Amino acid sequence: MKVVIPCAGWGTRMYPVSKTLPKELLPIVNKPILSYVIEECIENGIEEYIIIVNPYKLYIYEHYFKNDFPDLKVKFVIQNEMKGYVDALLLCEYYLKEPFVLILPDNLFVDDGSFLEKLIKKHKEKGCSVMGVSIAKGDPRRYGLVRHEDYKMLEFVEKPENPPSNLAHNGWDIFTPKIFDIVKLVEGEENIKTTVAFNKLIEEEGMYACEYKGEWLDTGNPNEFVKSFLKLVDKELLPHKSL
The missing domain is CATH 3.90.550.10 (Spore Coat Polysaccharide Biosynthesis Protein SpsA; Chain A)
Structure with missing residues (x-):
């Protein structure tokens, strides 16, 4: 099964920190938010990853996957205009001929x-x-x-x-x-x-x-980001590579 993960947005709810680093790559405890999602996908046998990015972020995500998940089969799809969920989905149609997972990576789940x-x-x-x-x-x-x-x-x-x-x-x-x-x-x-x-x-x-x-953690706004950090800081987490 394949997974589609939209990461093209500007993360305006997390300004100004998201001006320097995509919000999906902001660290919670000892690893980027996106890594929690990717690791759960790996644990459940997801074989191919379609990452939707805007052209200005592409090099950051290429670096991230090359360093943190070098063995994954990853396809980057470029969304030039931020037209939302439906537009992002349509950009991936060519690659999706069977049922697929779609994950908005702001959302994490525990307990x-x-x-x-x-x-x-x-x-x-x-x-x-x-x-x-x-x-x-x-x-x-x-x-x-x-x-x-x-x-x-x-x-x-x-x-x-x-x-x-x-x-x-x-x-x-x-x-x-x-x-x-x-x-x-x-x-x-x-x-x-x-x-x-x-x-x-x-x-x-x-x-x-x-x-x-269990508990639904929305990491996409400042207040919930802090709550998510406090929730996960007590979890037993493995050391993680830095960006």
């Missing part, structure tokens, strides 16, 4: 085993796309939420006034190639396109939610 292992197991059981979800942090109206029956998704709603549940999309998913047929047909702003695409996938192919019941 309930491997989340990727759970996603892969759910995908194999159900044979369709799987959306990673966790209990929303604070006000659920700030999130994309799922309406479901026993985790079979009935609807995806973005930042609803009347939340259908407290299960929020957490940025780790498995998609079938059907997603490409769908996203090509949707129009509008990024949040609208994503919502429409998810609901079309639910309608046409079916989709399940997979809940992570």
Whole structure:
């Protein structure tokens, strides 16, 4: 199985530190955020890595993978314009003819085993796309939420006034190639396109939610970054190479 990891954004929530180093490579304890993701992928048998970057960051990621993960099969895809999740996904279509993992690397998960292992197991059981979800942090109206029956998704709603549940999309998913047929047909702003695409996938192919019941760490904003650091500093971690 392949994994797609979008890393092209500017990390504006983490300014000014992200002006000098991509936010995905900021260290938490003794290794970059992205290394937590890559290591979990390796542990779960992911064979190929598609990393979406903007042209200004490419050399940094080439250096990172060459030094820290020299044996991985890595393909870099360039996103010249920051048009969001759907555009980034479409750039990878040529390389994705089978179900694949998509990970937004700001998000880490601890205290309930491997989340990727759970996603892969759910995908194999159900044979369709799987959306990673966790209990929303604070006000659920700030999130994309799922309406479901026993985790079979009935609807995806973005930042609803009347939340259908407290299960929020957490940025780790498995998609079938059907997603490409769908996203090509949707129009509008990024949040609208994503919502429409998810609901079309639910309608046409079916989709399940997979809940992570441990702790969801969002490293993409300063407050949560500090909380993530404090959470992980107590974990038993191996020494890691420096950038």
